[in-house]
Amino acid sequence: MSDTEEVQLQPCEPGKLTLAELKTLFLFEKLTDEQLTWIADHGCTMHAPAGSLVIREGDPAEIFLVLLSGTIALTRRVGQDDVQTSRTEQRGVYMGATQAYIRDEGVQRTYMASMRALDDADFFVLSAADFGWMMREWFPMAIHLLEGLALGMRSTQAAISERQRLVALGALSAGLMHELNNPAAAASRATGALRQRVAGMRHKLGMLAAGKVDPDRLDALVELQEEVIERAAKAPELTAMQAADREDELGDWMEQRNVTGGWDLAPVFAQGGLDVACLDDMEAKVGSRELLDQAIHWIGYALETEQLMSDIEDATGRVSSLVSAAKQYSQLDRAAHQWIDVHTGLDSTLVMLGHKIGKGIKVVKEYDRSLPQVPSHPAELNQVWTNIIDNAVQAMNGAGTLTLRTYGEDGHVVVSIGDTGPGVPEELRKRVFEPFFTTKAVGEGTGLGLDISYRIVVNGHGGDIVLQSRPGDTRFLVKLPIAEPSSR
Incomplete structure (x- = not known):
C-alpha cells in the first residue's frame, strides 16, 4: 500500500473483540454487558500498516476509530505543508466521526484532520451512523447537553468576537483621536503665536522705515534678514550644552548693547543658528546704535515666524501621516x-x-x-x-x-x-x-x-x-x- 492510499474498512466481524477486551478501553469501561454486546456486534477491527494514511482531512466522516495498538499522528494541511498536531500511542484514544451524534440537517460532516499510522496499528471501528445512533439512544441527556454546549459556544464566540471588534475599534478610534489632537493643538498654538509675531514684525518694520534709515542700509538689513533665514534653515542641531553656551554668548552681547529683552531673544537666535559674529555683522550694517534694538527685534520676529511655520508644517504633516496610516490600517477603498x-x-x-x-x-x-x-x-x-x-x-x-x-x-x-x-x-x-x-x-x-x-x-x-x-x-x-x- 502506498503512503497516499487510504486504508479500506474491513468487513465487520461480530465477536472480533470480547466484552472483556472492550471494557479495557476507557470509553466503554462503564457500559453494561448488553451495551457492550451491541458494540461488539456492530464494530470491527482494522489493521493499518506502518506509513499508511487511515483517514484524510476533508473527506466525509464515515467511521469512528478507537486505537488498540500502534502509534499514530494527526496532521492538518497548512498551505502546501502538513503540520503535525498530535502524536500518540495511548490505547483507547479515539478520532474520526467524533461529532456524528449532532443532528444538523443538510450538513455533511468531514474529518477535521488526517491520521497516519507511524507503525503497524490496529483499530476498533464503528460506522458513523452506528456511533451516532448509539450516542443519541443511550445518552440522550448528554447529547442534549453536548449539542447545547456546541451551539452555545458557537453563539457565544460570535457575540464576544463581535464585541471584541467593537471594543478594539473604540480603542483604536480613541487612540487615533488622541494622536490627531496633539498635532492639531500644536498647529493651533503655532498659528496664534505666528499671528502675534507677524503683527510685531509689521510694527518694527514701520519703526525702522520712520527712523531716518539710509535706503542703502535698509536694503542691506533686508538682505541680511534673508541671509539669516537661509542660515536658520541650514543650522545644525545643537546639543543642550552647546545651545546653553550659545544663548549665554548672545545674551551677553545684547546686554552690552542695551537691547531690550535680549535674554528672551537669545534662545531664538541660538535656535536659528546665529552666533556673535552674525550679530556683529548686523550691527555693522545697521550703523546706528539707536536702530540696533529695533533691527534685532525685527530679525528675531522673522526667525520666530520661520520656526512657527516649520512647527505648523510638521504638525499638519503629522496629521496627514496619521490619516494615511489609518487608511492603510482599515484598507479603505481597497x-x-x-x-x-x-x-x-x-x-x-x-x-x-x-x-x-x-x-x-x-x-x-x-x-x-x-x-x-x-x-x-x-x-x-x-x-x-x-x-x-x-x-x-x-x-x-x-x-x-x-x-x-x-x-x-x-x-x-x-x-x-x-x-x-x-x-x-x-x-x-x-x-x-x-x-x-x-x-x-x-x-x-x-x-x-x-x-x-x-x-x-x-x-x-x-x-x-x-x-x-x-x-x-x-x-x-x-x-x-x-x-x-x-x-x-
Whole structure:
C-alpha cells in the first residue's frame, strides 16, 4: 500500500473483540454487558500498516476509530505543508466521526484532520451512523447537553468576537483621536503665536522705515534678514550644552548693547543658528546704535515666524501621516484580497497603537525590504498584527523592547514580533490559541484575540503561527506563503 492510499474498512466481524477486551478501553469501561454486546456486534477491527494514511482531512466522516495498538499522528494541511498536531500511542484514544451524534440537517460532516499510522496499528471501528445512533439512544441527556454546549459556544464566540471588534475599534478610534489632537493643538498654538509675531514684525518694520534709515542700509538689513533665514534653515542641531553656551554668548552681547529683552531673544537666535559674529555683522550694517534694538527685534520676529511655520508644517504633516496610516490600517477603498508588502501593514499598526506603546517601550525594526509581496486579506492581517503587538505591549507593562523582524524561509515570508516581557510558561504555550483561553484578569481579555489570529493566518491565508517563549524573549512567528494556497 502506498503512503497516499487510504486504508479500506474491513468487513465487520461480530465477536472480533470480547466484552472483556472492550471494557479495557476507557470509553466503554462503564457500559453494561448488553451495551457492550451491541458494540461488539456492530464494530470491527482494522489493521493499518506502518506509513499508511487511515483517514484524510476533508473527506466525509464515515467511521469512528478507537486505537488498540500502534502509534499514530494527526496532521492538518497548512498551505502546501502538513503540520503535525498530535502524536500518540495511548490505547483507547479515539478520532474520526467524533461529532456524528449532532443532528444538523443538510450538513455533511468531514474529518477535521488526517491520521497516519507511524507503525503497524490496529483499530476498533464503528460506522458513523452506528456511533451516532448509539450516542443519541443511550445518552440522550448528554447529547442534549453536548449539542447545547456546541451551539452555545458557537453563539457565544460570535457575540464576544463581535464585541471584541467593537471594543478594539473604540480603542483604536480613541487612540487615533488622541494622536490627531496633539498635532492639531500644536498647529493651533503655532498659528496664534505666528499671528502675534507677524503683527510685531509689521510694527518694527514701520519703526525702522520712520527712523531716518539710509535706503542703502535698509536694503542691506533686508538682505541680511534673508541671509539669516537661509542660515536658520541650514543650522545644525545643537546639543543642550552647546545651545546653553550659545544663548549665554548672545545674551551677553545684547546686554552690552542695551537691547531690550535680549535674554528672551537669545534662545531664538541660538535656535536659528546665529552666533556673535552674525550679530556683529548686523550691527555693522545697521550703523546706528539707536536702530540696533529695533533691527534685532525685527530679525528675531522673522526667525520666530520661520520656526512657527516649520512647527505648523510638521504638525499638519503629522496629521496627514496619521490619516494615511489609518487608511492603510482599515484598507479603505481597497480590494479585500490583494498582493501586499507586509511592512506597510506593520508600520500602520504601530502608528495606530502608538498611544499604547508609549515612550517606555523601544521599538526596533529589522525589516528585509527585499522580500516579495504575499497574497492576503490586508485588513485581516492588520487585525493579527494588532492582537499580537497589543499582547506584547501589555506583557511588558510599559517598559521593554518590541522587536519586529521580517525574513524569508522555505517559500514563506516570516514576520517575527518579539517582546522582552516575562514570557509564557511552558504549560500554557499549547493553549494560547484556544478559544476563550486568557491569562489576563477577569474583564481584561476575551481569550479570542490569538484564536482569531490563528484562524486568520492558518485557515484564511494557508500560513502558520508559532509561539516561542522564554523569560525576556517571547516571539510570535507568523509564516505567510509567497504563493497562492492551492485549493483542495
